[in-house]
Amino acid sequence: MASFGQSDRKHMTYTPAAGYHWLSPLYDFGVAALTREKRWRRALIAQIGPHPRDVILDVGCGTGSLLVLLAKAASSARLIGIDPDPAMLTRAQKKAEAAGVRAEYHLGLARQAVEILGAVKPTKIVSSLVLHQVSLEEKAAxxxxxxxxxxxxxxxxxxxxxxxxxxxxxxxxRASIQNLDGRANTEPNAKGVLLELMRSAGFRQVEETLVIPTVSGSVSLYRGRR
Incomplete structure (x- = not known):
């Protein structure tokens, strides 16, 4: 079963999944159609290497697809999702319950991760298709x-x-993602800023591990260590 905690986190600004709130119900379909979802999710799970004793935080968990896959790979791992969109968290909760997955969901922005987690220290943090949607300042934060x-x-x-x-x-x-999510937030990603931002945030052994061409541009996998 999933637990769903919504703290009082007012004045949160973010780009909705699929770029617009009215398109959010189509998010899962869009990800599958435009991003070669099965390919990069399979590669990401293999890279994460979930372990039963892991505490894994999914930042910008959306509809919870990645958390369900992580639970199937390591059912005893503690799984936590954060997302700023209440509607997405509700969908994630329903998806987890349908899959028989135990997870915790919290309303909030990525920059609020420490506040949300309190004393909990994840062993691994994951994020997928989130950072291209936020401003350069928000990516760094x-x-x-x-x-x-x-x-x-x-x-x-x-x-x-x-x-x-x-x-x-x-x-x-440009024809797909930048039309949906806007050029200002997405252009730094297209210019390869994430590796530099990860290093500046204090991560070491930072590397791009895989590049997957898709009909909406190339999706990259990255990893680093604290």
């Missing part, structure tokens, strides 16, 4: 909060739009 939230030796694993290396990938990214 989010990664800094994730770094502070992790326990010593903890790991961060990210799947997101990264450096768009070829003319084709740049064109597809």
């Amino acid at each position: 989010s990664l800094a909060a994730m770094s502070s939230a992790l326990g010593p030796g903890g790991e961060i694993h990210i799947a997101d739009y990264g450096l768009q290396r070829t003319p084709l990938m740049r064109t597809l990214f």
Whole structure:
């Protein structure tokens, strides 16, 4: 079963899933159709290597698809999701319950991770298709909060739009993601800013591990250690 805690977190600003609140119900379909979801999720789970004793925080968990997969890979792991959209958290809760998955869900922004978690120190933090949707300032604040939230030796694993290396990938990214989520927030990702931001947030052994071309631009996998 899933537990769903909503703290009083007013004045939160964020780009909704799929770019607009009215498109959010189509988010899962869009991710599947535009991002080669099965490919990068499978690779991300393998990279995370979930262990039964892990405490895993999913920042910007959306509809909870990744947490369900993590639970199936390590059913005894403690799973926690954070997202600023109450509607998405409700969908995540229902998805977890339907799958028989135990998870905890909290309303909040990535930059509020330490406040939300309190004394809990995750062993691993994951984030997928989130950082391209927020401003450069928010990307930096989010990664800094994730770094502070992790326990010593903890790991961060990210799947997101990264450096768009070829003319084709740049064109597809502009035609799809930048039309939905706006150019200002997404352009730093397209220029490859995430590696630098991860290092600046205090992560070490930072690397891009995989680049997957899709019809909406290339999705990259990253990892680092606290």
